[in-house]
Amino acid sequence: MSATDVQPATPGTREILVATLREETITWLFVVKSLLAFYVTGWLAMRLALPQPGTAMLTTVIVANRQTGMVLAKSFYRAIGTLVGALAGFLIVALFPQQRVLFLCALSLWVGMCAGGAALYRNFKAYAFVLAGYTAAIVALPVINDPLEVFNSAVWRLSEVLLGLAVSAAVSDLVFPSRIRDDLRRLCRAQFANFIDFVQRVMCGKVARADIENAHLRFVRDAVTVEDLRSSVIFEDPEARARSGHMLLFNQRFMATSTTLQTLHHLINRLKRKGHEAAANALIELYRPLAGALDAPIEAGGSARVLLPRLDGARHAIKQRKATLRAQMNSAYDMLDFDTGAALVDRFADELYAYVETASALQAPKLFGTAGERVRFERSNDFLGAGLTMLRTALTMGVLSLFWIISAWPSGASTMLLATVFAGLFAATPNPSQWVHHTSVGFFFGICASFLCQFFVLPLMDGFGLLVAGSAPFLMIGMAMMAWPVTARAGVGYCMGFTLTLAARNEMNYDVVFFWNDTLAQLAGLAAAGLAFALVPPAIGSLWLRRRQLERLRRQVRLAASAPLPGLHARFESVNHDLFGQIVAQTERGSEASRSLVAWTLSVHEVGRTLLELRNDMAGRPLPEEVREAIERCIDAIAQLYEDPDTATYTQARDALAAAMAMIEGDEAMSPLLNHLHVLRLAMLDEQSVLASYMQDQPSSQGVAHAT
């Protein structure tokens, strides 16, 4: 909008006020909800005479989130983690009640193992592991001088945490809930509309190659985001849970369709570059009906259903066109190119139809039957990275234990506790040093606020109502900070520090010396966690881990080449997307590393998918023994190439491919297999792909692959 036409449209003061208020309402609604949960929990805990109402209140702070589904998901995993952790703490104390060295070793190991487990899973499941780790410490450490109390300690801890979780869940579900379901629905609608629009434009030839690759990046991110939201939404909404299977299938088909689109597009590009204009143009002509079919206005509600008959019509049109277009091919080689492309177009049309069908089933107000096909979104986990996390956490705990034993510091338990909590909580974040730093700053201010509140305000107050009145203003600052994205981490630290040191209970005791001793110990614990993160750098985001991830990505081709076929399709696509999403999140956009990564991913996607289809087709038909052997040798050689790319393996794969193709060429019954092999060969011979640097006539020191 230019400056001139702003004048008449200047919003009145009232509108500005309303807009501001609407924005602020969300923040303050969050603050009010969190405060409500906080004090209801506190009141109940004091009424039930739990020894540490502060713990229950702290729980509400930790699970606080704007979105109901997030609160419920986090609560669910927190409850599981606490149960397991309380049991583990109880066991550790029961095993080594008199042996401080063994006791501390066992505890360190347990916490380390749980932190490692958390690093394996990056969503809320990680949280259950974290909790299992530090709950054991929380249960065991305070009773170290009095082991017989451990059972009570575990039971109290469990009661307090469960109380906090129940109240948080009820409040966030009842009082002005904000549902992820709506976000997810909006995201899926947008994803669908974007994708259909994109396919339509590609089919019309309106999109440049670089844009297609960028779009592919975006699709991958979308697929992972949808999966993340789906795993939280099932806690919030029973309807959404019933649709969960369809959601998975929808996402799965989305991934498959976008991969095939990529392959098809690359194929046509390659044909054009090699001067096979006739075949390329015929293929473009072949899929044109799809563009017409998709050129329908997509609106909210029932839009997907509109597309189904049109797509069906387009499939028929494609079938009819195929014969005439094929007749126009002059040479046998063009014929082969055309057949290969036509097989891909058919596959793409079928997958697109299946995708739209699932979308229309999801959009329908009532769902019929089950999703039919059961799919899982599998993720790719790095065990070495998790091992490093485990080592770091266990080491931190070990060093602190040693310090505690040697110095015989009375507040050592507090230090250990805080170090455990923070080392666990931040183990799975991308940049833990920064997290610890932000949180520590908030924590420090929280302690200061708690000091003011505890020694200047609360002594003048009496009764629960006045406790609320006296502490709410201090707490509100932290809650408001949590609601703003910039200060969210510091806000969590502030609230934790405040609640932890305030330690509200039925009979408050005001002991300045104890307060500062304990505070000092807690700050030392925080510092220890921060130091550990700085000294044993986190694997996530480092060059080393990225290289490992790239290797794992390449090994996906081996998976496609040799894993058992049932369910492999979903497994291959979801692991690929997850890995790709991880790598993308950890590289700078547009950097050299990112470009080479995208190139590798596309190549792995394409070749892996084709290998899968090839194996599928092979499994369904009788083959002469020597042909089967030749094709299997070729599949193996290609997997070998991706595992260990260099000139020798490249040559080997290319020769095996040529041999297999020569064997079945001219045999009409083998034409589907030949088409797959042809796609593979074109991919291998593409001088713009990542494999180009391994071709013999080029020195292998230059090219994209080197940048990895």
Next chain:
Amino acid sequence: MPREIAIGGALVPGLLLWFLLAVALLLLFDWVVGRYGLYRYVWHPALLRLAFFVCIFGGLAWLTL
């Protein structure tokens, strides 16, 4: 409701056990209702869940007088 229940000689607060049982029943109820789409006939599902939970929790405590 017994204040404490002895499990293998260790005293566990009765409230905690009934709470856990009530939560388990709530999850089961939620799953069944969600599975058959019965929340469609309810004005405020979250309120229904809370009410159901309060009834079960209170009923369990009352029944084991």
